[in-house]
Amino acid sequence: MTTPTIELKPSANLVTEAERDRILAAPGFGRYFTDHMVTVKWTEGRGWHDAELVPYAPLSLDPANMTLHYAQTIFEGLKAYRQADGSVATFRPEQNARRFQRSARRMAMPQLPEELFVGAVDALIKQDSAWVPGTGEESLYLRPFMFATEVGVGVRPANEFLFMVIASPAGAYFSGGVKPVSVWLSEEYVRAAPGGTGEAKAGGNYAASLIAQAEATKHGCDQVVWIDAIERKWVEEMGTNNLFFVYGDRLMTPALTGSLLAGVTRDSVSRIAADLGYQVEEGKISVDEWRRDDANGTLTEVFACGTAAVITPVGTVRSASGGWTVGGDGQPGEVTMKLRKALLDLQTGAAPDAHGWLHPVA
Structure with missing residues (x-):
């Protein structure tokens, strides 16, 4: 046809x-x-x-x-x-x-x-x-x-x-300067399960997420962080955004398992980070590992990425079993801000489009 x-x-x-x-x-x-x-x-x-x-x-x-x-x-x-x-x-x-x-x-x-x-x-x-x-x-x-x-x-x-x-x-997502978000670890609800519709941008996925977002708001948090549906320990996404964990010059993002959305921004950040000399990998991180690595200082920054906010630093984590501050002070990290600027400069034409990602329209 x-x-x-x-x-x-x-x-x-x-x-x-x-x-x-x-x-x-x-x-x-x-x-x-x-x-x-x-x-x-x-x-x-x-x-x-x-x-x-x-x-x-x-x-x-x-x-x-x-x-x-x-x-x-x-x-x-x-x-x-x-x-x-x-x-x-x-x-x-x-x-x-x-x-x-x-x-x-x-x-x-x-x-x-x-x-x-x-x-x-x-x-x-x-x-x-x-x-x-x-x-x-x-x-x-x-x-x-x-x-x-x-x-x-x-x-x-x-x-x-x-x-x-x-x-x-x-408008600009952060009109008064980039602000770290606080997140609530959802232990009662799950976003998606293997074999489900997690990797599809289907309306029902978002309807099912609203109660957990309301729970996050009730606990004074900006966003909800989802963990896996089977073992209930592996970190998956933040709200409608993909997550990145920064270990110095190494970046790790949760692997696409079929229950995570394959973000266009996620892929773009991975490739820009590699261009800038960072080691980028896909893997798994548990809630316990996130807490431990934050406490011992090996995990230096955490950020989320998506179309609306581009890149958003994560500042604090809360859950029913307690919480912690990311990176020691909860402030936007150097790597996070460097990647955010690099991505925005590319999108707005302020930096060369080495990958041919911009599509001229008008």
Whole structure:
């Protein structure tokens, strides 16, 4: 089947320039959305069709929409950055496209062609390029997602789906300077189990995580850290972020076992760290090892990474059995901040793109 061309149907009622400037002055994260969205339909026997860029608007859903009952829905997240020369580029969008395909396969959904995924993101950015902030760490956050649109309550894979892309301007994650986060080790709940949907960006994974995040907040923590579902001892992820443990000039990140999300930022950090001369490895670290290595000083820093926050230092750890401070003082470490700057400089065009990761759009 041929990949459909995206038909442009722009809005005649754009947000005024003054209102857009007001929003861009303090966009926050996920609070405001641009003028347009992209939609592409999939129907069994017909494939992908009716690809359109249209005005941003509410959707109309039947009460028996299968996604509302069986959660057949996946999503991605990536950013577009204003470059030093005023142009706009996304960061490794083909990796998001491929992960979207893996998520779809796991959730019994049709796999969107990579060129259609990237083309839909590009089309929205080009149309709404005025919404891309113009300074530093600020960005335009892109949210591609897909869900079942078939009507019915029979338990089986749906035969109709809708793929969409929306965009939201995002301010700097740490507006007042990088702040270490406190984390709560979840010993009661697990994020994912072997054979489950942990490596897919499926909506249900995030719904299941909310109670643990609420527990973390109750204990005065910013984020939850997940441990494995079998032995209940191995550290896996922090919230929706991958973790890195710094042992001097050696970095270790939990290995991808099928229950962890293969983060695009995780892979990028690993490769940038290697470029800078650090030894990078995948492995396993238990909660007891984390506590012990922090106490004896061999573990010098811990940070999390993901699309939204880029790189976030971990400052303190709490659990039902006690807590500890990371790195002695809980402050952002030298390696963490060096890697954070290197990644942001690459994404915003302030440093050479040696890997060819930037995808020019507008």
